[in-house]
Amino acid sequence: MKFSKLTFTAALALALSATNASADLKVGMITTLSGGGAGLGIDVRDGFMLAVEQSGVEGLSVVIEDDQRKPDVAVQLADKLIQSEKVDVLTGIIWSNLAMAVVPSTTAQGKFYLSPNAGPAALAGKGCHANYFNVAWQNDGLHEAAGEYANKAGYSNSFIMAPNYPAGVDALTGYKRMFNGEPAGELFTKIGQNDYAAEIAQIRASDADSVFFFLPGGMGISFLKQYANSGLDLPLIGPAFSFDQGILQAVGEAAVGVKNTSQWNKDIENPANMAFVKSFKEKYDRLPSLYASQGFDTANLLLSAMATADVNDQDAFRTALEAADFESVRGEFAFASNHHPIQNIYVREVIKEGDVFTNKIIETALIAHSDVYAADCSF
């Protein structure tokens, strides 16, 4: 981790680090780099750093810290980065619950926060803040697209399930907001659950014509493998999080043909995206994931603002961020009034390309979509 810098070495060494004034803009990245969820944080970091390197900008320094996916550690790192490293901008958090712990106090201390992944409803509506920008999606977005797709595909009674936590509640709310049918059943599962035999039994016992599920990471892998062997063959729909590049190889054949929704895919045809996919592959020797693309966009947004405004002039810098004057790898990108994205959300299908499982865009679910919470937000 060559970009990471350690300041707390011993009490005696602290005096030296206090007068670090050469940097024009200092970014603190708090993300998950160890433990079970590390894959997502590593992708965000790699995408972000790729953009920083490619820009070759002088005067941008990045301090990277590992939150271990623990909210109290994240809060403490945010304190450290703000108080001791004196960063101007924070970014990097993957999980909604960590974002809820860090973002409000960061913006209250007059710093900018750019979210490369989490977009909890609470921060998009009444709890929004002028210095908080979400470069990924509001949590509901991909689920709303899934609901819209289900309508087009002619499903009228989906069985829907998600883990029992706020992002899971957001997921089912988002799906139902767009879905015209009536859910055949609604289930909240345990967080970190890995055995879905009971849920599959309940799907079997229902009269559903399709299954919508939001089970990010390992939970999704487990569900897909077990579903494939259950004898059930109802069509599955889900957001991209269970079908991402990092985990698709672990799911294997069980995922092929499943439809999932995403604001990005590696086959979106625009010069920025093609260059990104190519250079990411060259540098890290793996295909970029959704999270890597979000990290990459976050860095480019920041760089675009840096080019036109000084971060010390907060109003000017905020206006520069609002303009979103950068080439997003997902194509058209703008901020809504609550600083959350207005963007297209696509339907992808899992395919096998040679030996590698990956996604292919098959249609557009929502065009220039923004979230419903913007109306509640006033700065």
Add this chain to the structure above:
Amino acid sequence: MSLMLVFEQILNGIQFGVMLFLMAAGLTLVFGVMGLINLAHGSLYMIGAFAAAAVANATGSFLLALAASLGVAAAAGALVEFLVIRRLYNRDHLDQVLATFALILIFSEGTRWLFGSFPLYLDIPDYLKGAVILPGGLQYPLYRLTIILIGLLVAIALYLLIAKTKIGVRIRAGENDREMIAALGVDISKLYTAVFAIGAALAGLAGALVGAVQSVQVGMGEPVLILAFVVIVIGGIGSIKGAFIGALLVGLTEKLGSILLLALLSSFLEPAQAKSIAMMFSSMLIYILMAVVLVVKPSGLYGRRV
């Protein structure tokens, strides 16, 4: 709630219980014979799954993968026993908890260092894929039936090992009186290494079997570890029979509990309210079960008073 759903959940509970038994058997043996609390037992489960995934990807054979999970986990267990664990037998439980907690950290991050941060691929072989139709018309995954079968076979094998073989006699003797068995000239340290390796191999096997239908990733052992502790405590520590009964109890509570609770609450509450209350308590059920068992029988169902 249809009868078919209940029947399917009973099968699911048995399958889950049998898998927990594989974990709990080693844990309870190690405690019974050596008096050791091993928090790192979940790491051996993870090692089994990773070994199986690596071998399956290299050779394409599921049977070889299972063999690898047994072998690698046993080897890792024996190594850890030799390097660290044997220094802990005469310590109090506190030192054991701390040292094996440290081992979890080392194993988890070591595995991530070796295999990377992304989950690994491990799938069940084609001949175990799909569902079979059981009498009564229920479709049930063949693989889950296979796990039930393997678990029962292991339980029988363990019973025979302990009841009928020489090593079994020594294990039973070791549980009763450690000094006596050493005085009789049994090489106690070899016995301990063997017991630990057997326990590790069973955990590794459980990891591989489960890894084929779940996600093979760092940290996969910890939730199972806690459940395995619940099992051995309910059953009575040191008792293989207790572990078996405890595992089935926990498995059935986990899979049947939430739907029965929901049905019960729905009979006198509004559906939405019943649902939210049932959800809140369903994840606590097995811990409530454990606390109730311990309050009524402070040494578990089949434990000796300690």
Add this chain to the structure above:
Amino acid sequence: MSRERQINIALVIVLLTVPLWAWIKDEPFTLTLCTRMAILALAGVGLNIALGLGGLVSFGHAVFFGLGGYTMGILASHAQTYSPLMESPFLIEGTKSMPIIWLIATAVSALVAFLIGALSLRTSGVYFIMITLAFGQMFYYFAISWPAYGGEDGLSIYVRNGFPGLNTLDPVQYMVLTYALLGIALWFFSRLANSSFGLTLNAARQSPGRVQAVGIRPFKVQLFAIVISAAITGLAGALFADLNRFVSPTMFSWQTSGEIMIFVILGGVGRLFGPVAGAALFVFLEHQLGGLSEFWHIYLGLILLGVVLFARGGIVGTLAESGLKRG
């Protein structure tokens, strides 16, 4: 002066010098770290009463840590939105006042400890470890699935609660407050250890039969120890939540129980300054190793393992013993 006493004094000097230095050099984050250390040490001092004096290995002290945290979170969030907790049969309102929150946090923790303790003390040995773990898991899952106060996301409090006459948002002042509470707890611990209650508790640990023979029920003494122990850990939980201005179910997790236990064992079970030394080392390592490598947990694991295998009696214990041998 005993060797242990010298070590304690040295420790106090170091733990006072570091923040003083940080304050002079204007390094607020070091002060935050010292505050964190003091709060975690306080939780450890609480556990040390049950564990060190009473020999009761509670693997569920996260329950009390979390209860303290949630007491603060719930009271402060209601005060923040001016919505009362309860209107009938009588009105209960939220509060942003630290002393009141502390009082309620300790009372709630003590009450719950009374119930958990009364049930858990029916068991002993490993079963006691495991039943306390079971209670911890119950609270953990309850906190996750109870939607009213944020569920898995937890609760954010935007402004730290107030203490009369102090500006608690100032890192120094909040740190002084936690140091003071830690000092009082240490004083209390040393008084307790040498009181007749402490001696009875110790006796109940070593030979319950004899205690019974002189007409004292070990159960009563041990239950009382758990209640006091929980109250102190609960207070630490409220302080911890205020430090982060945030509470979440992680405070109830078994890993939290394990960490509190680690502070005590690392420092020295039953030693007055054991939890302080343990928490200080833990906080130091966490921040020192985190920057060295992505895989820093391996090093943390190796260090912990080294302490258990080669430094029996924890840091304070080992240093004190080595002094005895030499002197």
